[in-house]
Amino acid sequence: MSGRNPVAGDGSWRRVHPVSPLVRGWIAVVAIAFVYGQNAFNGLLNPGMEADPGGAWLAERGPLAVLIGLGVLLLVVLGFVASWWFTRYQITEHHVNVNSGIIFRQQRQARIDRVQAVDIAQPLLARIFGLAELKFDVADSGQSAMSLSYVKLAEAKELRNEILFLASGLKPTTVPPARATDTATSEQARIPALEATEFVVASVPPGRLVGSLLLHPLGISLAVSVIVIVVLMLKIEGFGPFVLLPTFLGLGGALWNGFNQGWNFKAATGDDGLRVSYGLLDTRHQTVPPGRVQAIRISSPWLWRALGWYRVTVNVAGFGQNTDTAQRSTLLPVGRYDDVMAVLSVVLPDPGTADPVELFRAGISGSGPDHGFTGSPRSVRPLSPLAWRRQGYAVTGTALLARSGVLHRTLVVVPHERSQGLLLTQGPLARRCRVANVHLATTPGPVSPVVKQLALGDARTLFLEQADRAAAARALHDANHWIQPAARQTPSGPDGQRPPEPATTKDPS
Secondary structure: OOOOOOOOOOOOEEEOOOOHHHHHOHHHHHHHHHHHHHHHHHHHHOOOOOOOHHHHHHHHOHHHHHHHHHHHHHHHHHHHHHHHHHOEEEEOOOEEEEEEOOOOOEEEEEEHHHEEEEEEEEOHHHHHHOEEEEEEEEOOOOOEEEEEEEEEHHHHHHHHHHHHHHHOOOOOOOOOOOOHHHHHHHHHHOOOOOOOOOEEEEEOOHHHHHHHHHOOHHHHHHHHHHHHHHHHHHHOOOOOHHHHHHHHHHHHHHHHHHHHHHOOOEEEEEOOEEEEEEOOOOEEEEEEOOOOEEEEEEEEOHHHHOOOOEEEEEEEOOOOOOOOHHHHOEEEEEEOHHHHHHHHHHHOOOOOOOOHHHHHHHHHHOOOOHHHOEEOOHHHOOOOOOOOOOOEEEEOOOEEEEEEOOOOEEEEEEEHHHOOEEEEEOOHHHHHHOEEEEEEEOOOOOOOOEEEEEEHHHHHHHHHHHHHHHHHHHHOOOOOOOOOOOOOOOOOOOOOOOOOOOOEEOOOO
């Protein structure tokens, strides 16, 4: 891509930015420089100090020490150059390939039609050089299948658009061969309009972010820890606050992660899906293509409810259960109801109902049978005396909504075509109350869809009908190319309907 815009999927091999090895290995460079510099200065300033024989040796053999240092520096530079030379990447219409390694070569490949999301990450040092790392999440990989580091930020954005264009199922445009003098013009003509126009749909002001952290259970726990430390220091003579330091640091670290994730948070929509950007020191730009979201959860802790704040998290195939899954799965760390609906309009563009605003409002804060919700029966009151009125589900033409929780209210939305299986469960107490839970299988992530404590007849009806709805919806959606949802015909059974896929039941009676 150096110096020109590539044709989408042209298959040419390209190299990363020459500074990439330094950005990846800067910690080792700083450590070597610190140790060597400390010994050198100590030796020069205190040549006779017995506690540092290495420093005295350096003071006596200054020129030799300088040569050794220059030799080490040269080896490091040569290693960086070799690492840069042997790191190449290629984008074709079907795959992303990355080759790296000097002695032990590594070749990684990802199918473009299985790409679920593309992230652009900028660690602090990479931001200084104007570089960025590209990360691809691939379905069924369980983790980030591949990363490309580092390229210029503008180049990373262009690569992201190129990959998402190919993942959408579209083909790069072609033109007839041109004269040699028109090579650049003809090449540019083959390039699709990859850069999507962004429109910000939600953002998080700093005041709201700080308030949400202070009213979060972690923030309250941190405040309680500080109060406990102060009281113990006043009441117990000789008490050291270091006893509770691990707890204090753990809570503080979790709050810092939330602050870093929410700082300068923006959610924008474009032709390639939802684009999320955030970060204080390390910044990240995520792109989640439409149709890749497997399940959505809208939650509101009880201290947020008076302020009308909500959080939106999702399951995305390919995110897996990594250490940063919770961070990357957050589409809105804190926002008002209008922000929630704006984000949902991107990740669930067709809610399947004529009045989505009121339906989702009933799912988030309502209770009872209003707006088509089927709830728990009165017989479950001994098991859930507070939550039984709120628990329930509703079905639209495109998704299933499951609500639960009284203090911490949640609404889970699962598109029908993303329902991968069903499980009906019933424990001994639920059996006595004649109720059952219906679990919807989805990809690994923070969202666990379940409809709790339905009457046994309602649970069986939901179990069978949702299996049919999921099978019919999957038949109309291309699992790989999200921009072409209706590419297949529905195979029919003897009665003209698609036979439902097998589902699993566990002791329903």
